[in-house]
Amino acid sequence: MKQRRAPVATQNLDHANLSKMAESGRVHATHIVGQPGGWAVQVCVNDQEHILTAQRSGGVRLFKKFETLVAYLQGLGIDHFEVDTTDYDPLTVKTYQRPDRAAALRQAHEAAAYENWFAAQVEASLQDPSPVIDHEEARRHFAARRAALKSRPH
The missing domain is CATH 3.30.720.210 (Signal recognition particle alu RNA binding heterodimer, srp9/1)
Structure with a gap:
């Protein structure tokens, strides 16, 4: 029929x-x-x-x-x-792959992994028991080190 x-x-x-x-x-x-x-x-x-x-x-x-x-x-x-x-x-009927979507997903995963790593680094820095030096003190310290290096004989 x-x-x-x-x-x-x-x-x-x-x-x-x-x-x-x-x-x-x-x-x-x-x-x-x-x-x-x-x-x-x-x-x-x-x-x-x-x-x-x-x-x-x-x-x-x-x-x-x-x-x-x-x-x-x-x-x-x-x-x-x-x-x-x-x-x-x-x-x-063939399935097709979209490499543009695969690349976008890979970038999203990489970005998320970087964000997690960065947040962990910031948290570790905040939890670090080392003494904190303020900006002006750090400037004076490194100015003194530069002066000492310049005064050394070559």
């Missing part, structure tokens, strides 16, 4: 607008359409097909994992949908 293929979407729809439409009950039908690389979402609103787009790129939003897509739709209150696997190829 051949599955009905979802119609081609004519309008783009971002998350904010889809959320509003789902909340107001204007979504009449939802189709999950397999694509090379993942799953796309098409919804029917007022007899027009809309496709969910990514907010940053404006391109079709693809979900790599079907479970993530189902959770996303359930979060919007959409729990009935048709699935079209015609163009889905699990071999083209």
Whole structure:
């Protein structure tokens, strides 16, 4: 038995607008359409097909994992949908790594480690039982040492 293929979407729809439409009950039908690389979402609103787009790129939003897509739709209150696997190829779905995020996390961890080290150094300094010398006394002490060094024969 051949599955009905979802119609081609004519309008783009971002998350904010889809959320509003789902909340107001204007979504009449939802189709999950397999694509090379993942799953796309098409919804029917007022007899027009809309496709969910990514907010940053404006391109079709693809979900790599079907479970993530189902959770996303359930979060919007959409729990009935048709699935079209015609163009889905699990071999083209690849997870991708974001080296920019890895670098940012590494920097955040390094910064946190430095902050901890610095706080420990400050605390150790505050707890140090050595006598404290005020600024003027330190200036006089080092001025005397400089004078002694200058007066030495070369």
